[in-house]
């Protein structure tokens with residue numbers, strides 16, 4: 001087998017890290033890094049500044065190492081250095097298990113399970129999950145399946161927008177079950193896919209089956225990535241049936257409800273109906289506040305009220321982004337040796353605060369952006385007209401109202417010409433499916449979303 005280049009390995013690692021860390025953290029610390037070398041499992045990564053190297057070293061080396069270990073299939077370490085530094089003769093691992101208070105810190109040594117799945121993050125426990133109206137059903141279900149795996153709700157299906165705590169709950173269930181001696185496997189559906197493909201290529205399908213079908217609790221994250229991959233779904237389906245038949249617990253997380261999965265997943269969907277689906281909504285202000293206070297305690301920083309307010313208001317759309325912002329403020333305070341106050345928070349967050357304070361675009365903004373893009377009149381979109389262009393604009397508007405403004409289907413129906421809830425759901429699901437198989441639609445949706453989130457010039461009303 002030929003060796004992948006350091007660059008390839010690092011790019012693969014960045015791809016995974018992007019799914020695991022907050023958007024601001026990724027953009028601030030990881031995006032502009034590059035691989036220098038990768039020898040004997042020792043990765044050297046160049047960063048744009050010393051500040052970034054130190055930050056990554058302190059806060060992210062464990063996560064990066066766990067990720068590299070996964071990708072390289074061998075224990076790996078990482079060292080960060082400023083770009084342009086000559087590679088030292090003996091790369092030294094900086095993967096010291098960092099001080100308490102490291103939010104992104106996974107076990108420095110990914111346990112032996114690393115070949116089996118991602119290591120469970122010990123910080124993501126059910127006890128460190130803040131419960132509010134937005135997530136109480138999901139939380140209660142998570143507690144129930146950890147107490148009575150295989151018996152309470154099987155499968156448990158958790159869904160909700162990005163950064164709202166699905167992965168945290170999966171790990172929480174895993175940690176609780178593991179502490180009771182059960183064997184747990186946490187994987188993303190991408191890893192399942194990779195494993196499956198590798199097992200076919202290397203003719204190790206038996207090992208593959210054993211790995212996935214021998215666990216007490218299978219936690220599979222981001223199952224939306226199974227969409228469009230029929231043979232992988234087939235394999236997932238068998239795994240699922242096997243586990244379910246022997247009363248093993250299955251917990252799945254997805255960024256959308258099952259009804260938005262495509263028809264090819266009908267079989268999977270009907271299986272999901274055996275269990276319980278629980279959604280996680282955007283948390284309300286008090287819950288965000290409670291989460292932020294808990295995260296601040298976890299990393300051992302004192303955050304004054306005005307800074308807490310700033311963070312809960314400006315990063316209301318994703319707990320992950322809010323936490324990323326807190327980490328960034330804490331890192332600045334730490335590295336500059338000053339206490340956290342509003343001025344420091346502003347300078348630490350810089351351009352992130354220049355983003356529009358509203359985390360979710362308004363329904364009106366979505367409608368007018370979509371109408372502008374497809375050059376159709378809003379009146380046509382909310383009318384009964386069904387010609388192609390208008391229908392597409394309407395469906396895309398429905399999709400974005402749901403995905404970006406997180407509006408309930410009923411309210412969307414009311415907004416787009418008093419349409420019934422099932423037809424709204426259908427339109428939303430249709431666009432969701434089509435974007436998977438139609439790259440140009442996908443690109444269109446991305447660019448629409450980007451323009452919705454782009455900082456806006458004040459426009460005369």
Ligand code: ADP
Pocket residue numbers: 124128129130131135160161162163164165166167168169291319320323
């Ligand atoms: P998702 O998988 O839904 O995209 P994550 O589970 O990765 O989101 O959550 C992102 C971050 O937000 C994690 O650090 C997680 O601990 C935190 N988080 C989200 N919701 C909560 C909550 N209710 N209580 C505590 N932390 C939370």
Ligand code: MG
Pocket residue numbers: 163166167168221
């Ligand atoms: Mg997740």
